[in-house]
Amino acid sequence: MKVLANDGIATSGVVALEKAGFEVILKTVAQEQLINFINEKELDVLLVRSATEVRKDLIDACPSLKIIGRGGVGMDNIDVEYAKSKGIKVINTPAASSHSVAELVFAHLFGMVRFLHDSNQNMPLEGDIKFKELKKAYAKGIELKGKTIGILGFGRIGQATAKVALGVGMKVVAFDPFIDSAHIELKFYDGQTVNFTIDTISKENVLEQADFISLHVPAQDGYVISTSEFNMMKKGAGIVNAARGGVIDEVALIKAIKDGIISNAALDVFENEPSPEIQLLMNKNISLTPHIGAATKEAQNRIGEELATQIISILE
Numbered sequence: 460m461k462v463l464a465n466d467g468i469a470t471s472g473v474v475a476l477e478k479a480g481f482e483v484i485l486k487t488v489a490q491e492q493l494i495n496f497i498n499e500k501e502l503d504v505l506l507v508r509s510a511t512e513v514r515k516d517l518i519d520a521c522p523s524l525k526i527i528g529r530g531g532v533g534m535d536n537i538d539v540e541y542a543k544s545k546g547i548k549v550i551n552t553p554a555a556s557s558h559s560v561a562e563l564v565f566a567h568l569f570g571m572v573r574f575l576h577d578s579n580q581n582m583p584l585e586g587d588i589k590f591k592e593l594k595k596a597y598a599k600g601i602e603l604k605g606k607t608i609g610i611l612g613f614g615r616i617g618q619a620t621a622k623v624a625l626g627v628g629m630k631v632v633a634f635d636p637f638i639d640s641a642h643i644e645l646k647f648y649d650g651q652t653v654n655f656t657i658d659t660i661s662k663e664n665v666l667e668q669a670d671f672i673s674l675h676v677p678a679q680d681g682y683v684i685s686t687s688e689f690n691m692m693k694k695g696a697g698i699v700n701a702a703r704g705g706v707i708d709e710v711a712l713i714k715a716i717k718d719g720i721i722s723n724a725a726l727d728v729f730e731n732e733p734s735p736e737i738q739l740l741m742n743k744n745i746s747l748t749p750h751i752g753a754a755t756k757e758a759q760n761r762i763g764e765e766l767a768t769q770i771i772s773i774l775e
């Protein structure tokens with residue numbers, strides 16, 4: 460059995476597949492040469508991330524394919540239903556990166572409340588000559604402990620974020636139109652566990668109560684947070700979007716920051732990726748990362764292992 464990991468796969472996945480007798484080809488074949496390559500090598504499995512497109516033409520032209528695998532969550536680059544209708548199994552690894560995204564949310568939150576994103580820019584420039592001025596500028600930080608985080612979208616990543624928040628000592632409130640209640644188990648290094656049940660509440664109540672909002676919803680028609688939602692929030696709240704570009708109205712966000720409704724924001728995802736608006740990039744109240752929520756070594760290893768386990772169980 461032959462597997463092409465066209466957008467790469469962690470070594471953990473290669474090792475597991477090779478151990479089970481699969482040949483793993485770690486090569487990035489250009490999109491226009493992919494059909495020929497798959498047919499020449501008579502590949503059984505095509506693994507992709509977000510770069511390679513797996514459309515109807517490829518599915519029709521490559522009869523040897525038995526599995527299409529996506530390392531990660533979104534399958535926008537694969538014609539999933541069409542592949543299934545042709546008897547091809549389509550697999551992904553939806554849970555593998557949840558904790559990585561949750562930790563990035565907290566990297567932003569911890570940084571935001573102590574102005575680290577701004578301090579990290581100004582200390583190299585002026586830290587030697589304006590130390591006292593900068594010390595004063597960044598003196599009014601706050602703690603996360605004891606504050607309320609409002610989670611919009613209480614699925615895998617929303618619940619992973621709740622776990623980190625509970626560990627930090629925050630109160631968690633959440634809204635999800637499809638989840639009434641979630642059981643959250645915090646596991647500690649020594650085997651102890653602490654259990655929480657979090658009943659979701661209305662979106663309005665979350666917006667009114669939260670000191671910080673974190674979005675964990677899928678891409679959808681229309682904004683989840685726009686002017687009317689910003690107007691419901693506590694004055695000076697913080698907001699993080701590590702979900703999808705387009706769930707926060709970025710123009711309304713800039714205005715909410717200017718009007719003092721939002722004190723700090725963090726964005727990992729942008730409406731206009733990969734060219735985010737300059738007004739966002741230049742705003743000193745926004746902590747920024749270039750869509751790296753899932754990009755940890757641990758998540759990539761889990762993705763590789765999960766793909767390997769699924770492939771082996773399907774083709775065995």
Ligand SMILES: NC(=O)c1ccc[n+]([C@@H]2O[C@H](COP(=O)([O-])OP(=O)(O)OC[C@H]3O[C@@H](n4cnc5c(N)ncnc54)[C@H](O)[C@@H]3O)[C@@H](O)[C@H]2O)c1
Nearest residue numbers: 611612614615616635637675676677678701702703752753
């Ligand atoms: N930043 C990154 O690198 C990164 C990495 C992985 C996933 N993501 C994104 O994170 C988001 C969440 O992923 P997940 O794995 O938790 O998905 P999930 O499907 O497990 O959870 C999403 C939840 O959002 C809820 N929801 C849908 N519309 C909603 C709305 N309008 N308001 C409130 N809740 C709503 C759904 O009912 C669901 O429970 C997705 O958009 C995903 O693409 C980002």
